[in-house]
Amino acid sequence: GLGSSVLPKVVMKNSTKLCSRKPIVTVNGEFPGPTLYAREDDTVLVKVTNHVKYNVSIHWHGIRQLRTGWADGPAYVTQCPIPPGQSYVYNFTITGQRGTLLWHAHILWLRATVHGGIVILPKRGVPYPFPIPHKEVVVVLAEWWKSDTEAVINEALKSGLAPNVSDSHTINGHPGPVSNWGFTLPVENGKTYLLRLINAALNEELFFKIAGHKLTVVEVDATYVKPFKIDTVVIAPGQTTNVLVSADKNSGKYLVAASPFMDAPIAVDNTTATATLHYSGTLASTPTTTTSSPPKNATAIANKFVESLRSLNSKKYPAKVPQTVDHNLLFTVGLGVNPCPSCKAGNGSRVVASINNVTFVMPTTALLQAHFFNISGVFTTDFPGQPQHKFNYTGTAPSNLQTSSGTKVYRLAYNSTVQLVLQDTGIIAPENHPVHLHGFNFFAVGKGLGNYNPKTDPKKFNLVDPVERNTIGVPAGGWVAIRFRADNPGVWFMHCHLEVHTTWGLKMAFLVNNGKGPNESLLPPPSDLPKC
């Protein structure tokens, strides 16, 4: 392998942005954090040492973690967090994956500043299925709050209302345009560049575009796609997108912009983060060509991108879409309102979120430990496979907005096939929920607006070359259908990757049993696994 030698130390660091200074939690003092480089088939060992006052855990978002759930990272799901002063070695092998992913803290709101890229190169001697770029650049999109992010969410939980939106988006740590138009990407005329775009923001889906340049999309979530050209990419928190950019201009500076996408009347950080594509030899200090960002509700632009995505589905990289279904599941995702006598600002109630009307309650022992060591009383296996209340999900809200709560998982037999329809409820407002499944890639076989119709909609599913990914936007006021094979024994978290919705309870877990074969069981936990 490449022998990645990052030894992440989680440390505090003072950082100044938007003219204000605050201490932030970082890895090795960097924001964004260091990029992890590896090759397909590499075994990766990352020793994470916690030097801050918070409990910490790190998630390798999109890494399959075949049989190694202990290294997945979500706190209280696959591990107890690493306490201050202690360390834990994440040990996993990258199997059948190459491309761009991200790592991030998976506890509290630490992901705001504790995140970075993962670059998985193909096996030695195996080329990309697209022209070799002159250079590759990791581009991390994120959000910045002037105040402390833990305080932001804690205040919101006290009040029962939504937390403050961020004060700026960032591109590779720069808000732009204050500091010389932000991050600079030097290019040479006639060369092609591979941008590895990562959305590490907590709560914002983002549009990404470059003035005067088309983007050729070649990969999302570390799976190759049929290349296509487009002006604007849309990328949800947790998603990654690789694009080729041809530097086909002679000179100049071209504005790069990241701005929010939100197709609902919900408050967003409406700032545009900027960077510049800088042709060598150009001296001008401000971009010669600027671009206008799409309005935040530009659903048509977002749809054009999403609907262009197809698996490469070549001989070498076939799309292994399950053609039959063992578990046919329908999950509603959305917000609700529960009583909260102490929530003054929320008038005695608080905003919550749920899947199939269950607001997930985090346990105090990790689910995977409870499963492996047969500790009873930590979770129940009665997560409903169908909605608990049938109503017109995208029309008028039902009279009772209240959710139930529990630490419930849904059990899947090893190697069974799953079709899961995720239906937005729009109870408070329809909203696009980027839902992330740990431990698997899935195929996005269908999507639509309104209520999912189990009789007619499956006839339109793409079971040939649907895009394969690990995080998918459930359209506002609509649904998506995904399929995957439960070939990874363990306990796997699934949640909305808008951190505010995760906090509110839009999360659940699948429990996949061991298979009977020799390589079909969850491996035993490493000896340094933190204790709760």
Ligand code: C2O
């Ligand atoms: Cu990137 Cu469970 O998250």
